[in-house]
Amino acid sequence: MGEFHRLHLAAAFGTAQEVAARLEQTDDVDVIFDGRTALWQAVNARKFDSVELLLAAGADPARPMMSGWSPARLSLTTAHPLATDEVLTPEEQAAVEERDRLVAALAGFPEADGFSLACVAGIDAGEATRRLKAYVVPDDEVPDVTDWWEEPFEDDNELAIGVTDVPGGCVLMQPWYFTASTPVVANRLSAGTVVYAMYANPKSGNQGRIDRDGEIVGWDLHPGGSPSEADTTSEVLLAHLYAHDAVAYCCAYVGLRPEDDRAFTEPNRWLLLPDRDYWHA
Template sequence: MEWLNQLHTAAAHGMASEVAAILGKTDDVDAISDGRTALWRAVFARKHENADLLLAAGADPTRPMMSGWSPARLSLATDHPITTDEVLTPTEQAAIVERDRLVAALGRYPETGGFSIACVGGIDSDEAVRRLEAEVVAAEEVPDLTDWWDEPFGDDTEVAIGFTDVPGGCVVVQPWGRAASLPAVTRPLSTDTVVHALYDNPKSGSQGSVDRDGTTVDRDLVPGGWSAAGSTAEVFLAHLYAGRPVAYCCAFVALRPENAEAFTKPARWAILPDRIRWDL
């Protein structure tokens, strides 16, 4: 059914005029594709005009899908709610407040690509350094980091990463490469906790992974993307942080940075051991 793919794509990414044109060829406005309706996709993507058109065409806003989220209930997290008897839980309401705070705290970060991060829940940077067996660079030996691209650590630049404590855990970052997101880094960091890592690949975009208790449990993720599979909480998190990959990684492991400095001005730097160097 070519019209089905067209309708779902237009609902999430197209203009209202595109949705209107396709609706004229549609025999089932609530047809399911990948577990969701076109109305659900429009609400998830905050395409409010598209959602209004689909509702006018008879789309059902109360139909539960995607771990129980109906389009109407999901819309309660937007500034264009659909009238419904459903409600958000206090936890979900608090998550919206934290999303607004976190997005504001991170501001315009990131403004460039090519970086990697690991958001580590539940441990501080001292423990992170210990788990990685990294060698801390003395403060007076940290080079001028004004230009990320000038190989500031010389031959060790590829294995130099920054560490900063934030409420809820710590942030590990490499502004110029993928080292902070390597499995050899994220797996040991995740012992007895959880890590959400991200490499902003200049060629292919955001590449995410999740490690728990020393094991990679998910890879090839698109944090802050438009996918929404998973548990009830994961679907909601994907909706709240669509288009905000760094904030998403923080929220996933319950980090609460007060600003972007953990990512832009790490508190200290360390050099990873040779066993990790070989993974680059």
């Protein structure tokens, strides 16, 4: 492993002391790895002690990278902006403010993995129900779902999904299985709109997909993970703002603005999907 790679890893995940040790062994503090410098990694990770060390070592905060996000411009989204002539657009500033509100509204959800969800822009729970040809479980027939691991819907548990209207669209949530994130569900919900679906896989981490107007446009995604140098300007910003907040990322990607976490913890309506193969059309 090259020393420049070790410096990048220390800037992204390590301590300031580890960054200082790597700097002593690095000839070029601004070497690019995976489309970004170590300074960019430190700003993205909000490791401000490491940022100061890298700047003192000569790192360039204005160096262009990551679809227009230099380290200095990216820092404008944090609590410790660097001196720069670069600015955020009004839309980007609004996204920063919404991030703070949204993360607070979701109150740290989730506490555990194993759930799946679909965030759907522009349609309500009634339209989602119609598109999925789902049966609405009457309120007086909804079982106690406070213990999600007890299979409250018994033999229908894999087909039971909660749905809730939120500002901007609706959320479908399955606490105990991956059905809400399957191709058929996402495809049917996406007609004329966009869906970000995710399965919080306990074994391999968050697995996301994007469907737009009946077509899959992104799969094997990692909401809440690091941005890619191939990402657009807005995608880099979202990945930075919602690092380690996968559910909030899914909402933000499609423009949902839930006011609290109840769409994920206490859905307004429970549906039973038709019994079919949800992996193939």
